[in-house]
């Protein structure tokens with residue numbers, strides 16, 4: 302059984318074709334610059350590549366090109382779209398409307414579009430892509446949507462409410478939603494399997510550290526709290542995002558710079574974080590290199606990140622009344638031994654002790670990096686959101 306996984310943004314459309322018999326990737330690619338001009342990069346598992354400019358006025362043309370690449374030409378992998386059993390789509394914001402993956406209907410697409418106010422960059426693009434996909438992919442191929450927020454719908458009200466007037470929650474739907482749920486769900490389950498335990502018996506702090514980062518408390522397989530909030534701006538300091546800031550500092554800075562709310566949002570989302578504090582850049586590799594070469598501000602932002610993560614681990618151990626394992630995932634979590642080492646230093650109060658020599662040698666591989674006498678196990682768990690989307694899709698269409 303073959304499943305197409307789609308991750309659509311406002312001007313891009315990433316995809317993977319996955320063979321569910323062994324969960325291998327048959328082909329993957331990216332259509333980008335949709336609405337600008339258009340470009341596709343398509344790669345097959347056996348190394349064939351197609352990389353060319355082509356006009357993508359809308360997502361529909363991008364889907365048509367994707368179908369063409371999969372079914373014809375030098376990088377073809379299937380004879381026709383009839384070989385595909387279903388399509389799974391990643392959706393950023395499902396709010397409190399969707400607490401699990403669902404089959405796509407016209408009503409589901411409309412609802413995703415209606416939620417656009419809560420995720421202006423993403424949800425409308427998802428709706429456009431879903432409609433485009435329906436117009437291009439044969440009608441008998443079912444489609445499924447998988448939400449980044451769904452895993453966090455198990456958070457109790459005391460974790461997701463803000464101290465704003467209750468009306469803002471009821472009428473404006475302002476609350477913590479949390480993001481990266483697909484990743485946190487995938488890695489917490491993979492960790493339980495690696496530990497040989499049932500996820501229901503584990504209290505895990507899952508650290509998804511990448512360009513965007515979030516930390517989640519997973520108690521018994523359920524998200525009970527998470528660091529991102531109403532939007533993916535909240536929580537720890539990120540590549541170009543501030544993370545949590547005293548709201549009064551936000552209004553003060555906006556006032557001093559004469560920013561409108563949307564300019565201030567842009568400032569906090571695009572010009573802050575690693576980039577804004579260090580002046581070096583938004584990429585963790587550049588930050589670590591600059592810090593190693595004696596750049597004080599790069600060192601500072603690296604220290605801030607590690608310190609903030611440590612505080613989340615402490616807070617979530619308290620929230621769950623226990624801690625069995627901490628896991629690292631995402632581009633930084635899987636690859637940066639420096640960040641993992643810094644986070645795990647001076648955490649002996651919690652019973653966290655890692656094998657520093659081992660940690661320094663591991664990159665992107667499922668590995669336990671804690672010492673045998675560490676009370677809390679520490680693991681690197683590579684994430685695979687596309688695979689989880691494909692698995693959810695398969696499960697739903699099999700029902």
Ligand code: AMP
Pocket residue numbers: 510511512513540583584585586587631632633636637638
């Ligand atoms: P993601 O958003 O999950 O793709 O992660 C992107 C982040 O991972 C960037 O900040 C990269 O610098 C970081 N990253 C990727 N590879 C490495 C590496 N080998 N060492 C350190 N950081 C890395």
